[in-house]
Each structure stands twice: as structure tokens, then as C-alpha cells.
Amino acid sequence: MPLSRKGRIFAGIGVVFAAILFLMYFGFSKSSAYYQTVEEVLNNGSELLDKPLRVSGYLVGDEIDWDGENVLLKFALAPRPDDSSGNYLPVIYHGIKPNNFEHGNEAIVEGKLDANGVLTADKLMVKCPSKYEEGSAE
Numbered sequence: 162m163p164l165s166r167k168g169r170i171f172a173g174i175g176v177v178f179a180a181i182l183f184l185m186y187f188g189f190s191k192s193s194a195y196y197q198t199v200e201e202v203l204n205n206g207s208e209l210l211d212k213p214l215r216v217s218g219y220l221v222g223d224e225i226d227w228d229g230e231n232v233l234l235k236f237a238l239a240p241r242p243d244d245s246s247g248n249y250l251p252v253i254y255h256g257i258k259p260n261n262f263e264h265g266n267e268a269i270v271e272g273k274l275d276a277n278g279v280l281t282a283d284k285l286m287v288k289c290p291s292k293y294e295e296g297s298a299e
Contacts, residue, residue, distance in 0.1 A: 199240040199250045206278055215271045216280060220287070221249055222264025234258050234285075238268060254282040261287050 164172060199218035202209060218238025226235040234256065237249035242265045252270055262268075266289075272282035 199238050200248075202250055202274065202280070203248055203278075206274060209274050210276060211273055213271070214274060214280065215269065216250065217267065217269045218250060219244065220262065220264055220266050220268055224249060224251070225262065225264075227258045229258075232256060234262075236262075238270070242267075250280055251278065252280045252282050254285050256285060259285065259287045261289055 196215045196217070197205075197209070199216060202214065202216055216238065218240060219242045221237040221239050221244075224235075224237035228234070232255060234254045235252070236254075237251050239246075239249050252272075254270070254272075266287050268288070269286045270280060270282040271284040272280050274280050
């Protein structure tokens with residue numbers, strides 16, 4: 162027996178509602194990586210082992226080691242630009258080295274922290290330094 166007009170409207174609303182719930186659930190579960198600073202990861206490393214992490218920090222020029230033959234990038238993130246404290250988060254990334262991968266630039270990495278305190282990154286994004294700074298127009 163075919164649905165009445167009211168029945169079709171309610172069925173349509175139900176399908177839309179179910180689709181929205183489905184998208185919300187899977188959208189949030191895919192982006193469930195924690196967003197941490199370098200200091201938070203260094204201070205809470207044991208609690209973060211093998212969990213998806215998203216970490217923001219600043220590239221340390223002396224720690225950048227690019228192996229183009231094996232497409233392997235090893236580097237360290239500091240909590241602040243030009244930080245010389247030595248409290249760095251070591252990172253290993255298998256992938257192409259970005260063009261703007263330079264000392265002091267801010268980078269965001271996603272990956273997992275291993276027992277040695279090294280973040281194995283799946284994703285690497287380097288923020289472009291602003292070419293335009295606030296100033297007076299002349």
C-alpha cells in the first residue's frame with residue numbers, strides 16, 4: 162500500500178535527519194586528533210603515546226635533515242620561534258620537503274608519538290610567513 166502524502170513527507174524528513182547525523186558522526190570522528198603545542202606534548206608525552214596528534218611549533222634550522230634519496234625528512238619543532246632552550250620535539254616525516262621549510266617558520270604536523278618521544282608524521286603543513294606586515298601606507 163503506497164504511503165500517504167504525510168507519510169512521504171515524514172519519511173523524507175527522516176532520511177534527511179539520518180543523513181545529517183551520519184555526516185556529523187563520521188566528520189567528527191575523522192578529525193578527532195588532539196591539537197597540542199610542543200610544550201604540551203613534551204610535558205604529557207607518556208599520556209599521548211600512539212594517539213593521533215596535531216602539533217604546532219616552529220622549525221629549528223640546525224635540526225633539519227633532508228634525505229632526498231629516501232624521501233625522508235627529520236626535523237625538530239620548538240615551542241617558540243628562535244627558541245634555543247633545546248626542548249624540541251623530534252619529528253620524522255616520509256614525504257617531500259616543502260619549499261618554505263626554513264628555520265623559524267611555523268609548521269603543523271599530524272601523526273603519532275612513539276615511546277622514544279619522536280613524532281612520526283603522516284601530514285606536514287608549513288605556514289607561509291607573511292610577506293605583508295602591518296605598517297603605515299606612504
